[in-house]
Amino acid sequence: MAVQRIGICINICLFGVCNSGKSSFINTCATALQDGERQVELATVGSSSESLTTRLREYKISSKDNKHLISMYDCRGMDDTRGVTTKDLISIVKGHIRSNYEINSEKAISEESDFYRQVPQIEDIMHCVVFVIDAEVPNEKLLSDHCLEQFKEVETVLEAEDIPVLAIVCKTDTLPIGEKNRLQDIFHSKSVEIKCRAVAEKLQIPLKNVLPMSNYFKEPLPTDEKDVLALNCLKEMTLRAADRLKQVYRYNNL
Numbered sequence: 001m002a003v004q005r006i007g008i009c010i011n012i013c014l015f016g017v018c019n020s021g022k023s024s025f026i027n028t029c030a031t032a033l034q035d036g037e038r039q040v041e042l043a044t045v046g047s048s049s050e051s052l053t054t055r056l057r058e059y060k061i062s063s064k065d066n067k068h069l070i071s072m073y074d075c076r077g078m079d080d081t082r083g084v085t086t087k088d089l090i091s092i093v094k095g096h097i098r099s100n101y102e103i104n105s106e107k108a109i110s111e112e113s114d115f116y117r118q119v120p121q122i123e124d125i126m127h128c129v130v131f132v133i134d135a136e137v138p139n140e141k142l143l144s145d146h147c148l149e150q151f152k153e154v155e156t157v158l159e160a161e162d163i164p165v166l167a168i169v170c171k172t173d174t175l176p177i178g179e180k181n182r183l184q185d186i187f188h189s190k191s192v193e194i195k196c197r198a199v200a201e202k203l204q205i206p207l208k209n210v211l212p213m214s215n216y217f218k219e220p221l222p223t224d225e226k227d228v229l230a231l232n233c234l235k236e237m238t239l240r241a242a243d244r245l246k247q248v249y250r251y252n253n254l
């Protein structure tokens with residue numbers, strides 16, 4: 001694949017409100033790629049509506065043979081109060097903010113900050129942006145007005161920069177999934193489809209860009225069903241990111 005030839009890692013950024021499942025998604029993807037007998041815990045999972053993550057954090061996701069494949073970025077939630085500012089979200093997307101920066105909900109990063117990268121390179125920008133949505137939230141409350149406004153502003157930048165955007169709907173296990181309530185029926189479940197449609201409509205993105213997900217949250221050991229869901233998300237995210245990278249490299253004649 002072209003990305004392997006280029007030799008840079010794919011950067012995927014996760015945005016969403018606190019408690020939507022971002023940290024659990026990172027752990028679930030890391031677990032699925034390891035294909036081992038235990039769950040990987042890179043990110044700390046929260047249990048309250050207060051954001052645990054206040055820094056921009058890079059999590060390196062590796063294959064079983066320890067090749068660093070993807071960097072996933074987690075950041076402070078897009079919460080109505082004490083959330084990340086829209087300006088910082090845009091700076092993150094454009095690769096201006098270095099990992100470990102303590103995100104201030106009151107004001108955006110200063111260009112004088114040591115964490116501010118003046119001239120981001122292709123390996124610093126986000127190659128795919130993922131909005132994480134909680135399936136447990138009723139359709140009419142999926143995103144607050146504030147959140148939706150932030151999404152729209154970020155999406156305008158993503159469109160201009162040709163950066164792909166996906167939505168991942170976590171916690172679909174809380175919806176009724178067919179008669180037997182089996183995770184492998186997720187792609188045929190009416191209630192999951194309705195939820196994904198509601199997300200697509202709210203964000204005004206195509207339904208094919210909305211992926212159902214169920215993270216590890218109580219299982220003692222990895223399961224094929226959850227690994228498959230994570231691998232499906234990883235496939236979509238990396239294919240789109242790779243398209244974006246190929247485009248840039250073609251454009252730069254490299």
Ligand SMILES: Nc1nc2c(ncn2[C@@H]2O[C@H](COP(=O)(O)OP(=O)(O)O)[C@@H](O)[C@H]2O)c(=O)[nH]1
Binds near residue numbers: 016020021022045047
């Ligand atoms: N039922 C269910 N619970 C989940 C899922 N993903 C996360 N959780 C739970 O939701 C809460 C918040 O998850 P976390 O990953 O910390 O969300 P974050 O704040 O967006 O990083 C935790 O109690 C998780 O165990 C999921 O897919 N299904």
Ligand SMILES: [Mg+2]
Binds near residue numbers: 022024044046052053
């Ligand atoms: Mg978190």
